[in-house]
Amino acid sequence: MSKPKYTIAVTGLNAIDSPGPGLAVIRALKDSKSFDVRIIGLSYEALEPGIYMHDYVDKTYQVPYPSAGQEVLVERYKYINAIENIDFLFPNFDAELFNYIALKERLLNDLGIKMSLPTQEQFEARHKVNLYEYGKTHEIKVPFSQMIFSTAEIPGVAANIGYPLVIKGKFYDAKIAHTAEQAQSHFNKISAEWGLPVIVQEFVHGSEVNVCGIGDGEGVTLGAVPMRKLYITDKGKAWAGITLDDEKLMEITTDLVKNTMWNGPFELEFMKTDKDEYYLIEINPRFPAWCYLTVGAGQNQVEALVNHEMGMKVEPFENYEVGKMFIRYSHDMIVDIKEFEQISTVGEL
Amino acid sequence: MEKKTYERPIIKPLNSGLMNKFGTRTEYTPKTHIDGVKVKDLLAEFGSPLFVMSEDKIRQNIQSAQRIFETRYPKVQFAWSYKTNYLNAVCNVFHQEGSWGEVVSMFEYNKALKNGVPADKILFNGPDKTDDDLKTAVKNDSPIHIDHLDELYRLIEISDEMHIKPRVAIRVNMDTGIYPMWDRFGFNYENGEAWDAINKIMATDKLNLIGLHCHIGTFMLTPSAYGVAASKLSALALNIKKRYDKVITYIDMGGGFASKNTLKGSYQLGTDAVPDIEEYAEQITSSILNAGFETDELPYLYLETGRALVDDAGFLLGSVISNKRLSDGRRSTILDFGVNILFTAFWYDHKISPAQEFSQYTEDTVLYGPLCMNIDVVRENVSMPPLNAGDNVVVHYVGAYNITQSMQFISLRPAVVMIDTKGKPHKIKSSETLEDVEKNELLPTHLNKFEL
Amino acid sequence: MKIRKNVAVSDSGFLFNPLTGDSFSVNPIGQTIISSFKENKPESEILENILEEYRVDKNTAEKDLNDFKRMLENYKLID
Structure with missing residues (x-):
């Protein structure tokens, strides 16, 4: 039987030192045994490395920033789709997900572009500011956290959870405070940059373990692979990691997917304490940049997800190889200025 | 050979990683017509700058909001929030559509009366009501929404003096999980203050408690907060029924629904991030319907929605005075309107479109107003096509709070035009004149003359 | 003006x-102006060409041409 050929568009081509997941998703798609693929890259800036990696990306189009609004985005997709006839789209940036969730029906009905995304409710509920409540609802340990709006509220929360504690921005940034003075100074810095509220979170001591997986929207975990980072960059990104054999973590994951009816890809970030307790730190509703490790470990989750969304019957993965590692490397491409000119002026390459 | 349309030469750095030109299209889609009338014609006839209100859009907005609430709840009454826009023509469009009046001062109260709103259909809100104000409202049987204890006690005394039992509601503030909490108005729910006020009213027999009012904030992006507020007001109403066997006839949810404007500092555009009225309606109506009222005792739902019903019906038309290059190389454009008449420029990144066709080339631009004041900035950074002196622009979503908050400062305030549903423009306010501004000035005789 | x-x-x-x-994006009229400078055309001639080709008054064209020159200087594109 001949394999189908899909045209799949992918964002997050910024394979830089703090990489977007785009290239990893593309490599997984290229490795697919069940379908052939034409990759359409979607870039925001002219220097995203993926634009110039022609072995992976067949054609790239510039797309508007999320802040330009949904109407502009739809207009751009109408144009791109008229040329490319996109079957499937992988948004890979946190900041763009809000728009894509809102546009899911429209892109599907008007342009025939499929996406696999959580619902707006699932997306909001797992947001950092709501995560503690989320944990309570779904019976998962989440470090105690509270939104605060002024430094006057710090002593009250600190009396409850003690120092050290973590001060977190609404969207980004987290700093550990060991004293009230530090907490206050972190609050000021973070609120100046990310606005209010600021989140004060209980500090959980342990090692970080992550899970990359996919949910089918009906409670079934189609795939899940746990990983521990072996080395992190100064920006806190994984440099190397290794797959784990951790039944308890897998159990927590499948329960979470079952309880939340999670739809689409996810990355769960946990802190594992010395007492083997798992605290959920964050849920990312997309594939992480290290998702190619799941392919290496025997679960091509990206391929499985596409097949699932294309209406194929997909059996959940039952195994993965434990002790598989990824080690990230950087690589200097040589690029002609003509290519930079083209993506900069025409918006296509 | 016919000459080409001119566009000034532009050179723009590419490697800055800023907004690419495939990203800002909507900002420079030209807005050449409003309700079928040419922007250029409006400016030629009525002068620049100029506020334009669309009657059609206002009617669509209020009709749609009524439909949205009435399909979810049986007893709904809108009251037009005068402070949002109290041009008589605007108010009367709302009144023609069935809206009552909602006022927060005697000035607004008199305006509503003069417009012909029956006094018993004017909701009197706000912390500033003098004894005379209260007496007028009592005499006219207008529902008075009590803001604080002093007002409550004064009303009891006035009721005693006048031998009239005023119809009152109390304003309740509460924690709905949003920040900032508007606890400066009304009586607090959580600490029992609201219930104390209710007990006080029920104990006197001088006041007729008919409603409960709240107004949880402004430009609320979280519809669920309304659900919380409606539940808490419903709980109070049911408690009053249980304790005093008194049926509360209305729950007033105030205003605060967001318009499609983009708040400064917001990552998403207002048109994408702002909830639809359906979402607020769903929260409010389901909370009241699920609160446990007897069917025949279901309270009326009053809504004082302002901004969300009128913001997108208002446009500000203006002209380019000049272009300037700032010392850091940025382009700046000086417009003939500033924060004196576009007060909301302090908290919104207003959408501003050119009123004429342009190519796809844009430049990052600062838009300044004409005032000789450093704070007069209309947009701090916007990607605009090259505008020439004399070109026109249209600012969108300015129907709320601009005409009422505009100030006469340095220059005179512009005219306001309303385009009727048939596409005919009517002047609804003339532009200010020197005489208007000096009308109330008095000059002592010894200051009459001088020599220079 | 020497590019x-x-x-x-x-x-x-x-x-x-x-x-x-550095890289830049230039609109068509800007391209024409830069090419003219490269051909060592005097400014007066460039201005005349603009007036011939486009619907624009002399003051505006002159003002914009001067501004464009300042930007070329600013971006260090001038010798």
Whole structure:
């Protein structure tokens, strides 16, 4: 039987030192045994490395920033789709997900572009500011956290959870405070940059373990692979990691997917304490940049997800190889200025 | 050979990683017509700058909001929030559509009366009501929404003096999980203050408690907060029924629904991030319907929605005075309107479109107003096509709070035009004149003359 | 006004400055002006050409041309 050929568009081509997941998703798609693929890259800036990696990306189009609004985005997709006839789209940036969730029906009905995304409710509920409540609802340990709006509220929360504690921005940034003075100074810095509220979170001591997986929207975990980072960059990104054999973590994951009816890809970030307790730190509703490790470990989750969304019957993965590692490397491409000119002026390459 | 349309030469750095030109299209889609009338014609006839209100859009907005609430709840009454826009023509469009009046001062109260709103259909809100104000409202049987204890006690005394039992509601503030909490108005729910006020009213027999009012904030992006507020007001109403066997006839949810404007500092555009009225309606109506009222005792739902019903019906038309290059190389454009008449420029990144066709080339631009004041900035950074002196622009979503908050400062305030549903423009306010501004000035005789 | 050698504008309006490594985007009228400078046309002639080709008054064209020149200087594209 001949394999189908899909045209799949992918964002997050910024394979830089703090990489977007785009290239990893593309490599997984290229490795697919069940379908052939034409990759359409979607870039925001002219220097995203993926634009110039022609072995992976067949054609790239510039797309508007999320802040330009949904109407502009739809207009751009109408144009791109008229040329490319996109079957499937992988948004890979946190900041763009809000728009894509809102546009899911429209892109599907008007342009025939499929996406696999959580619902707006699932997306909001797992947001950092709501995560503690989320944990309570779904019976998962989440470090105690509270939104605060002024430094006057710090002593009250600190009396409850003690120092050290973590001060977190609404969207980004987290700093550990060991004293009230530090907490206050972190609050000021973070609120100046990310606005209010600021989140004060209980500090959980342990090692970080992550899970990359996919949910089918009906409670079934189609795939899940746990990983521990072996080395992190100064920006806190994984440099190397290794797959784990951790039944308890897998159990927590499948329960979470079952309880939340999670739809689409996810990355769960946990802190594992010395007492083997798992605290959920964050849920990312997309594939992480290290998702190619799941392919290496025997679960091509990206391929499985596409097949699932294309209406194929997909059996959940039952195994993965434990002790598989990824080690990230950087690589200097040589690029002609003509290519930079083209993506900069025409918006296509 | 016919000459080409001119566009000034532009050179723009590419490697800055800023907004690419495939990203800002909507900002420079030209807005050449409003309700079928040419922007250029409006400016030629009525002068620049100029506020334009669309009657059609206002009617669509209020009709749609009524439909949205009435399909979810049986007893709904809108009251037009005068402070949002109290041009008589605007108010009367709302009144023609069935809206009552909602006022927060005697000035607004008199305006509503003069417009012909029956006094018993004017909701009197706000912390500033003098004894005379209260007496007028009592005499006219207008529902008075009590803001604080002093007002409550004064009303009891006035009721005693006048031998009239005023119809009152109390304003309740509460924690709905949003920040900032508007606890400066009304009586607090959580600490029992609201219930104390209710007990006080029920104990006197001088006041007729008919409603409960709240107004949880402004430009609320979280519809669920309304659900919380409606539940808490419903709980109070049911408690009053249980304790005093008194049926509360209305729950007033105030205003605060967001318009499609983009708040400064917001990552998403207002048109994408702002909830639809359906979402607020769903929260409010389901909370009241699920609160446990007897069917025949279901309270009326009053809504004082302002901004969300009128913001997108208002446009500000203006002209380019000049272009300037700032010392850091940025382009700046000086417009003939500033924060004196576009007060909301302090908290919104207003959408501003050119009123004429342009190519796809844009430049990052600062838009300044004409005032000789450093704070007069209309947009701090916007990607605009090259505008020439004399070109026109249209600012969108300015129907709320601009005409009422505009100030006469340095220059005179512009005219306001309303385009009727048939596409005919009517002047609804003339532009200010020197005489208007000096009308109330008095000059002592010894200051009459001088020599220079 | 002398444009730095090796500075060239492509048809798509892409301009690269080999001395600094900066790239720019230039609109069509800007491209024409830069080419004219490269051909050593005097400013008066460039201005005349603009007036002939476009619907624009002399004051505006002159003002904009001066501004454009300042930007070329600012971006170090002038010798």
